[in-house]
Amino acid sequence: MSVNWKNIGLFVLVGFLIIMVGFLQSWNTALVILNMGLISAIMSLGVNLQWGFAGLFNIGVMGFVALGGLATVLISMPATTDAVNAGGLRILLALVLGAATIVATIIMRSKMAAGRARSMATLALLVVGFVVYRWVLDPAVEAVEAVNPASTGYLGGLGLPVLLAWPVGGVLAAGAAWVIGKTALGLRSDYLAIATLGIAEIIVAVMKNEDWLSRGVKNVIGIPRPAPVVPYEIDLQNSASFVETASSLGLDPVMASTLYVKLGYSLLFTVVLLMILWLAQKALNSPWGRMMRAIRDNEVAAEAMGKDVTARHLQIFILGSAVCGIAGAMMATLDGQLIPSSYQPLRYTFLVWVMVIVGGSGNNWGAVLGGFLIWFLWVEVEPLGALLMQFVTSPMADGYWLKTHLLDSVAHMRLLTMGLILLLVLRFSPRGLIPEK
Amino acid sequence: MEFLNAFVALSNYVLIPAIAYGSQLALGALGVTLIYGILRFSNFAHGDTMAFGAMVTILFTWLFQSWGISISPLPTALLALPFGIAATAALLLFTDRIVYKFYRKQKAAPVILVIVSMGVMFIMNGLVRFIIGPGDQRFGDGARFIIKARDFKEWSGLNEGLAFKTSQGITIVTAFIVVAALFWFLNRTRTGKSMRAFSDNEDLALLSGINPEKVVMYVWLIIAALTTIAGVLYGLDKSFKPFTYFQLLLPIFASAIVGGLGNPIGAIAGGFVIAFSEVTITYAWKKVLTYLAPDSLDPSGLVQLMSTDYKYAVSFAILIIVLLFKPTGLFKGKSL
Numbered sequence: 070m071s072v073n074w075k076n077i078g079l080f081v082l083v084g085f086l087i088i089m090v091g092f093l094q095s096w097n098t099a100l101v102i103l104n105m106g107l108i109s110a111i112m113s114l115g116v117n118l119q120w121g122f123a124g125l126f127n128i129g130v131m132g133f134v135a136l137g138g139l140a141t142v143l144i145s146m147p148a149t150t151d152a153v154n155a156g157g158l159r160i161l162l163a164l165v166l167g168a169a170t171i172v173a174t175i176i177m178r179s180k181m182a183a184g185r186a187r188s189m190a191t192l193a194l195l196v197v198g199f200v201v202y203r204w205v206l207d208p209a210v211e212a213v214e215a216v217n218p219a220s221t222g223y224l225g226g227l228g229l230p231v232l233l234a235w236p237v238g239g240v241l242a243a244g245a246a247w248v249i250g251k252t253a254l255g256l257r258s259d260y261l262a263i264a265t266l267g268i269a270e271i272i273v274a275v276m277k278n279e280d281w282l283s284r285g286v287k288n289v290i291g292i293p294r295p296a297p298v299v300p301y302e303i304d305l306q307n308s309a310s311f312v313e314t315a316s317s318l319g320l321d322p323v324m325a326s327t328l329y330v331k332l333g334y335s336l337l338f339t340v341v342l343l344m345i346l347w348l349a350q351k352a353l354n355s356p357w358g359r360m361m362r363a364i365r366d367n368e369v370a371a372e373a374m375g376k377d378v379t380a381r382h383l384q385i386f387i388l389g390s391a392v393c394g395i396a397g398a399m400m401a402t403l404d405g406q407l408i409p410s411s412y413q414p415l416r417y418t419f420l421v422w423v424m425v426i427v428g429g430s431g432n433n434w435g436a437v438l439g440g441f442l443i444w445f446l447w448v449e450v451e452p453l454g455a456l457l458m459q460f461v462t463s464p465m466a467d468g469y470w471l472k473t474h475l476l477d478s479v480a481h482m483r484l485l486t487m488g489l490i491l492l493l494v495l496r497f498s499p500r501g502l503i504p505e506k
Numbered sequence: 507m508e509f510l511n512a513f514v515a516l517s518n519y520v521l522i523p524a525i526a527y528g529s530q531l532a533l534g535a536l537g538v539t540l541i542y543g544i545l546r547f548s549n550f551a552h553g554d555t556m557a558f559g560a561m562v563t564i565l566f567t568w569l570f571q572s573w574g575i576s577i578s579p580l581p582t583a584l585l586a587l588p589f590g591i592a593a594t595a596a597l598l599l600f601t602d603r604i605v606y607k608f609y610r611k612q613k614a615a616p617v618i619l620v621i622v623s624m625g626v627m628f629i630m631n632g633l634v635r636f637i638i639g640p641g642d643q644r645f646g647d648g649a650r651f652i653i654k655a656r657d658f659k660e661w662s663g664l665n666e667g668l669a670f671k672t673s674q675g676i677t678i679v680t681a682f683i684v685v686a687a688l689f690w691f692l693n694r695t696r697t698g699k700s701m702r703a704f705s706d707n708e709d710l711a712l713l714s715g716i717n718p719e720k721v722v723m724y725v726w727l728i729i730a731a732l733t734t735i736a737g738v739l740y741g742l743d744k745s746f747k748p749f750t751y752f753q754l755l756l757p758i759f760a761s762a763i764v765g766g767l768g769n770p771i772g773a774i775a776g777g778f779v780i781a782f783s784e785v786t787i788t789y790a791w792k793k794v795l796t797y798l799a800p801d802s803l804d805p806s807g808l809v810q811l812m813s814t815d816y817k818y819a820v821s822f823a824i825l826i827i828v829l830l831f832k833p834t835g836l837f838k839g840k841s842l
Contacts, residue, residue: 126617128550128624199811252826256833258617259548259767263759264829267822270756278815414752415631419624426621481635488628492605495622 076434076503083441090449097324100331102448107338108400110440112417113424114345114433115392120422121431121505122358123385124365126262129249131417132269133390135276136245137238137397138407142289144234146226152216152281156209157224160281163206170198213281223284232295235341235398242394243387245272250386255379261386269418276409289407299333302326334403341399342437345392349433361385362431393421415484420447423491429501438503446490447483454482507664512797514666518655519793524785525778526674526743529681532777533736534754535761536688536770537729543705543768544725545606547619552733552758554630557751558597559734560741561638563590564645571647579649579672583738590738595730601626602726610722627752634748643746646673673742684735685774688728692770697724705768753818757784760821764828766835775836780821788814 087106091099112130119125174194181187214222245268253264276283283289294301305311305326315325352358364371364378372378401407420443428439458479465472494501534556541549549555566586576582605626609619652675655667662668692698697720704711704721712718737751744750761780765772790808812819828835 124617126620252829256829259620260763260829260833262548262620263756263763263825264822267756267760267818267825270753271816271819271822274815274818278813415628419628422621422624423628478636478639481632481640484628484632485636486632488625488630488632491625491628492622495618495625496605496608499618 076438079438079502083438083445086445087441097327097331100328100335102445104331104334104338104403105400105448106441106444107335107342108396108403109421109424109444110437111338111342111345111396111399112393112421113428113436113440114342114349115389115396116421116425117389117428117430117433117436118349118352118392119386119389120425121433121436122353122361122365123382124258125254125382125386125389126258127265127386127389128262128414128418128422129265129267129269130393130421131412131414132265132272133242133245133393134397134400134417135269135272135409135412136241137235137394137399138401138412139276139283140238140241140394140398141231141234141292141401142283142407143226144229144237145231145293146289147228149216149221149223149225152213152221152224155216156212156281159205159209160213160224163202163209166205167198167202170195170202173198210279210281218280218287221284222287223281223289230296231293231402232337234402235395238398239391239395242397243391246387246390247383250383254382254386266414266418269414273409273412276407276412283407283409286410288409290405292401292405292407294330294405295333295337295402298337299330302330305329338399338403341395345395346433346437353433420487423487425501426491427494427501429503429505431505432501432503435501435503435505439501442502443487443490447487450483450486451480454486455479458482508797510662511664511666512794514658514662514664514668515793515797518666518668520785520789522670522674524782526677527785528778528781529677530736530740530743530777531754531757531761531781532774533681533684533732533739534758535765535773535777536685537732537736538758538762539765539768539770539773540725540732541729542762543770544701544721545610545619547616547623548759548767550620550623550755551627551630553751553753553755554627554634554748555594555598555729555733556737556740556754557634557746557748558630558737559590559594559730560737560746560751561634561748562593563587563734563738564638564643564741564746566590567645576647578647580676581646581648581672581742583645583647583742584676587734587738590734591731594734595727597630598726598730599723602722631748631752638748640748643741645746646742648672671743673739677739677743680735680739684732688732689770691728697721701725756818757781757821760825763825764835766837769835769837772835772837779836780824783824784817784820787811787820788817 087099087103090102112134115133116127116130119127174191177194178187178191181190213224216222249261249264249268253261277285279285280287302323303326306322311326311329312322315322318325320328360371360376361381363374364376364381368378424439424443425436426439427443428437429435455476458475462472462475534552537555538549538552541547541552563583563586566589567581567583570576570582570586575585577585605622606619609622649672651669652672653668653670655669658668659665690698692702700711700716701721701724703714704716704718708718711721740751740754757780761776762773763776764779765774765776788810790810792809795809
C-alpha cells in the first residue's frame with residue numbers, strides 16, 4: 070500500500086490547528102477541543118457505519134448519545150437508599166408490567182387470526198395494561214421524588230465504576246435502535262429518518278421529565294471520574310510528589326493538575342477511539358463489509374444474490390447506534406454531569422452529520438478527520454466570528470442599534486457557517502475530504 | 507345540565523384547541539406533501555421555513571404597529587402576512603436556484619436532497635436566530651377573545667365558561683380558505699393540473715410539453731404561502747420561538763405520513779388525527795368526568811393519560827402504529 074501523503078497531511082493540519090490553539094489561547098482550551106474532538110470522532114464513526122457503509126439515514130443521533138449519558142448516571146452514581154426503599158421495587162414492578170403488556174400483546178396478535186376480534190382484544194389488553202402500569206407506577210414515583218428533592222429525589226444508580234457505563238451506554242442505545250429499526254427499516258428511507266428524529270425527541274423528553282430516573286431539569290452533577298487514570302485536581306494539588314514534579318517542569322501546580330486531568334481523559338478516549346476505528350476498519354474490509362457496500366449500492370441485486378437486506382440493515386443500524394451510545398457515555402463522563410436540557414438536535418445530530426459528510430462518508434479515516442475538524446471549527450467559529458463582526462461593525466458608531474444587534478448575534482454564526490460548509494462540500498466535493506476507496 | 511357543562515368543558519379545552527392546532531398542522535403537512543409529491547424529497551427545512559416566514563411577518567407587524575396602522579379587532583399580523591409570504595417566496599426561489607436546481611439537473615437520489623435540505627435547514631435556522639434572536643416573541647394584538655368565558659357563563663347560565671380566542675377563530679377560518687383555494691387551484695386551473703400531472707408521471711408530463719422549471723417555481727410559491735401562513739397562525743395562537751418551529755417538524759411529518767405522503771387530502775386528515783390525539787391524550791379529563799360520572803365515582807386523580815411534555819411522543823406513537831400496519835398511510839400515498 071502506498072503512503073497517502075494527502076491524508077496524512079490533513080491529519081497533521083488538524084493536529085497543527087489544535088496545537089496552535091495551545092500556543093495562542095491556552096493549553097487547557099486545546100485539550101478541551103482535543104477531548105471533545107475524540108468523542109466527536111467516535112460519534113461520526115458510528116454515523117459513518119450507518120450512512121457510509123449501509124446508506125441508512127439516522128437523524129436521531131442525539132437520542133442515542135443521550136441514552137449513553139443516562140447510562141453513566143444509572144451505573145456510576147450511588148444509589149439513593151431512602152428513595153429505593155420508598156419506591157424502587159414498585160417502579161421496577163411497573164416497568165416489568167409495562168413491558169409484559171407489550172410482549173403479551175405481540176404474542177396474542179401472533180396467535181389470533183386477523184379480524185375484528187383481534188383488534189378489540191389488542192385494544193383491551195393495551196388499555197388494561199396501561200391503567201395497571203400507571204396505577205402501580207404513579208404512587209412510587211411520587212414517593213421517590215419526595216425524598217430530599219433538593220439534592221436527590223431520584224433512585225440513583227448502582228455505584229459501579231464509571232468505565233462500566235461506557236459499554237452499558239452502547240447496550241442501551243442498541244436496544245432503542247432495535248425497536249426503531251424493527252419498525253422503520255424495510256420501508257422507505259425517509260421513514261427511518263422521521264422515526265429516528267422522533268425517538269430522539271422522546272428519549273430526551275423522558276430524561277427531562279422523569280425526575281425519578283434522571284432528576285429531569287434538576288440535572289445530575291458529580292458523576293464520578295474513571296478513578297486511577299483521571300484523578301481530581303484537588304487531590305493532585307495536595308500530593309507533594311505531584312507538586313514537586315510540576316515545579317521541576319516549571320509549571321504552576323494548579324495549572325499542571327488541570328492539564329494532567331484532561332490528559333488522562335485524552336488517553337482513555339484515544340484508546341476507545343483506536344479500538345473502534347480498528348474494528349470498523351476490519352469490518353469494512355471483511356466479506357461482511359463488502360456485502361454491506363454491495364447492499365448499499367444496489368439493494369435489488371444484493372437481494373437477488375440471497376442477502377437479507379432488511380436484517381443486515383437492522384444489524385448495522387444497531388451497531389452504529391451503539392457506537393453513538395458509547396460516545397454519549399464518554400461525554401457525560403467527561404462533563405461529570407448529566408444535563409438533559411443540553412441535548413439539542415442541531416448540536417448532537419446534525420453537527421455529527423456535517424462531520425461525516427465533510428470528512429468523507431464511507432471512509433473511517435475520513436469520519437475521524439471530519440470529527441476533529443468540524444468540532445474544531447464549531448468551537449473556533451465563535452471567536453473568529455466575533456472578530457469578523459468587530460471588523461465589519463468598526464465603521465459604525467458605538468451604540469448604533471445595528472452594531473449592537475450584530476455583535477449580540479455572533480453566537481448564531483455557527484449554524485450559518487455549518488450549513489454553508491455542508492452545502493459547499495455536498496456541491497463541490499460530495500465524496501468528502503478523504504473519499505471512499 | 508351536567509351533560510351540557512361537560513360538553514362545554516370539552517369544547518373549551520379539547521375540541522377548539524385541537525381544531526385550531528389541527529388546522530396549523532394540516533397547512534404544514536400540505537406543504538411537506540406537495541414538496542414530496544412534486545419535487546420528490548422530504549424537506550427537513552420545512553419547520554425553519556415556517557419560522558422564517560413568521561419572522562418576516564413579525565418584523566412587518568412591528569413596523570406597522572410603530573406607524574400606528576392597525577386593523578383592530580383583527581391582529582395587525584394579518585396585514586403583514588402578504589409581505590412575509592413575498593419575502594419567503596423570494597428566499598425559497600433563491601434557495602432553489604442556487605441549491606436544489608443543481609441536484610435536480612443531476613437527478614440525484616432523494617436521500618441526497620434530504621441531506622441538502624438539512625444544510626438549508628441549518629442556514630435558515632441560523633438566519634432566523636441571527637435576525638430575531640432565539641427567544642420568545644409576542645406579536646398578537648387586537649381583540650383577544652371572540653367569546654369570553656365570563657360572557658358565555660352569563661349568557662348560558664352554565665357553570666363552565668367557553669372561551670374562544672380570536673387567534674383560534676382566525677386560524678380555523680384562514681386554514682379553511684387556504685385549503686379551499688389550494689384545491690381549487692390544483693383541480694381547476696391549468697397550472698394546477700400540470701402540477702398534478704407532473705407529480706403523477708414526470709416523463710409523461712414532460713412529453714406533453716409541461717415546463718418542469720415552471721412547475722417547480724409554482725410549487726415553491728405555494729410552499730411560501732403555506733409555510734408563512736401556518737407559521738404566523740401558530741405564532742399567534744401559541745408564541746413565536748425559533749426552536750419550537752424546528753420541533754414542529756415531527757408532528758408535521760407524522761401528519762403527512764399518517765395521511766399518506768404525496769396526498770393532499772391525506773395531509774389534512776393526518777393533521778387533524780395527530781392534533782386530536784395529542785390534545786385528548788395530554789388533557790386532564792377530571793373536569794369532564796366529574797360532570798358526567800355519578801358523584802360516588804368522581805375520579806380522584808387528574809385522569810391525564812400523559813403529561814403535556816410528552817405531546818411529541820403521541821405523534822410519534824401514531825406514526826409508528828401507521829408505519830407498522832399501513833405504511834402507505836390512511837389515504838393512498840406514493841411509495842417511491
